[in-house]
Amino acid sequence: MSAYDKLEDWISKQNPGQDEYLQAIREIARDVIDVYEANESYKKYDVLRRLCMPERIIHFTVTWLNDNQEVEINQGWRVQHSGLIGPYKGGLRFHPTVNESILKFLAFEQCFKNALTGMPIGGAKGGADFDPRGRSEAEVMRFCQAFMIELQHHIGPNTDVPAGDINVGAREIGFLYGEYRGIHNLFSGTLTGKGLSFGGSHVRTEATGFGLIYMLRAVLAHQGKKINGLVLGVSGAGNVAMHAALKGIQLGAKVISLSNSRGCLEYPEGFREQDIEWAIDNKPDHKNVLTALQDKIGGTWHDNKTPWHLKMDVALPCATQNELDETDAKALMQNGVNYVLEGANMPCTDEARQRFEDNQIVYVPGKAANAGGVAISGLEMSQNAGFQRDSFDQIDESLQQIMQTIHDQMIEDGTKDGKVNYARGANIAGFRRLADAMVAQGI
Missing domain, CATH: 3.40.50.720 (NAD(P)-binding Rossmann-like Domain)
Structure with a gap:
């Protein structure tokens, strides 16, 4: 049995029925398996299997009151996949289709995306099966507050910095951040995608x-x-x-x-x-x-x-x-x-x-x-840490440079016989950075 087949057999048994997650792993593993096999340190530290498994999955219940004063119950998650190269970083998604498999796949992909930016940020993803469509603003606010009451135990500027994703925009980030600030009496860069009036960054929306x-x-x-x-x-x-x-x-x-x-x-x-x-x-x-x-x-x-x-x-x-x-x-x-x-x-x-x-x-x-979003989130973290805010043009220029750098990494790692395979280049470049950090930090 080949190294790839052994990995697929093992990971499938560990995650039965989680189709999206398994799909994401297969796509990356096919491209990096040769790099893994050629590096004795990677094999010694079993980095490929270890990178495929999340470091931590937090699953919680969110209980809140709708406008009719009726109790509603939703499920929430935060998948902290890898903190090898920095604090966990990734969006929150509110959608009825959210489940553990989807969030695990998104967190896994986020690790490689974040590694490609060159920034010191790890990979995570989270959210809830809450559907904001048809809800009043007061209901969205109360849900966000209840969600943050559970999530706040597990995040912080040097631990895990969530951002927005599907159905979590500036409004929701504001409600989430307000609840976090009120609980901790702390104004910090714990979330990104904030409004410009309270620590947000230009260009984040775009x-x-x-x-x-x-x-x-x-x-x-x-x-x-x-x-x-x-x-x-x-x-x-x-x-x-x-x-x-x-x-x-x-x-x-x-x-x-x-x-x-x-x-x-x-x-x-x-x-x-x-x-x-x-x-x-x-x-x-x-x-x-x-x-x-x-x-x-x-x-x-x-x-x-x-x-x-x-x-x-x-x-x-x-x-x-x-x-x-x-x-x-x-x-x-x-x-x-x-x-x-x-x-x-x-x-x-x-x-x-x-x-x-x-x-x-x-x-x-x-x-x-699509790494531009997390790249600017990383810049927002840096601006918050330095109590500063750069201009729209400065951030836009940085975004263009980051995307060019990612492109150049893919060319370097994805070119063979004069032909470029961008997917292979992206997977190998991200994998090498994560694998090298894992080897350096030991077991």
Whole structure:
């Protein structure tokens, strides 16, 4: 039995039924197994198996009162996967689909993403199966406060620094931070994604989407090409999708799609910058922002469709995990796609990724392409520690430099026989940093 097969057999027995988590491990293990086998120190300290298992999983119950004074009960988690290179760092997600498997996969991926930034931050993820849709602001506040009462035992500026994720934006971070500050009587950088009025950073809202486009620009520049005039298909209608669309348009690309769980809005002429800015500034709620945008500017609605049947040069999946499958990959290639960069975490299935790689489609995984968000979170931590705040332009310049550095790491570790495999490069670069730290710190 090969080393990879032994790992897969062991990890599957340790985590039965946790499909998302096992998928994430397989994708990374396939790329790094040769590096692991060639390094005696890595094998001596069994770093691959150890990196696959979270250091700590915290599971708690969140009990709170709704507006009718009725008791509601939700489940919350914090998966602290690896603190090898710094305090745990990763978002909080509030969504009814949240479960342990999804959070373990996200925390595992976060470790490699954070390692790629070059910053001293470990990997974690957390959240709850709470659905904020249809809830009043008072209910969201009370849930956040109840959630923080449980979480606050396990976080701190040098221990674990959560941020936002799906359905956890500036409002929720404010409620969470207010509760933490009240409990501890301590104003510290315990959460990132805070408002500018209480320790937040410029560019944090824009960072993941902007960073995705900066990565695309770096990929194109490596091939001697430019983004100007390319057709971009974007999925999602949240923070990442909107800001990726905005920056793409600002740099001269034509963005033709946005989507949500109900379907896809196609705008063949290309959204204008002011269209996306309006959607960001006036976003009514997650359910009808695209309907409102269509009412304002027109376009074609494709019910229960993703954008991947449309003709595009670049696909930017920015919605959720496993949203782009093998059938979608085939459709994209038939329509001439040349680049796929992940704005969400693991939005391409394993089969889709393999299709892209087999057909020499440039594919950049989320751990690299969407690392801009955590990079700016890391800068927010640094600003909080130094009691300072840099300007928007300073932070944006830092973001561009970080994305370029990540790109260059992938080129260095992912080039073989003159061909670049960005996924392999990202996985190996992140793995080496984590493995070296593990060896240095012993058992």
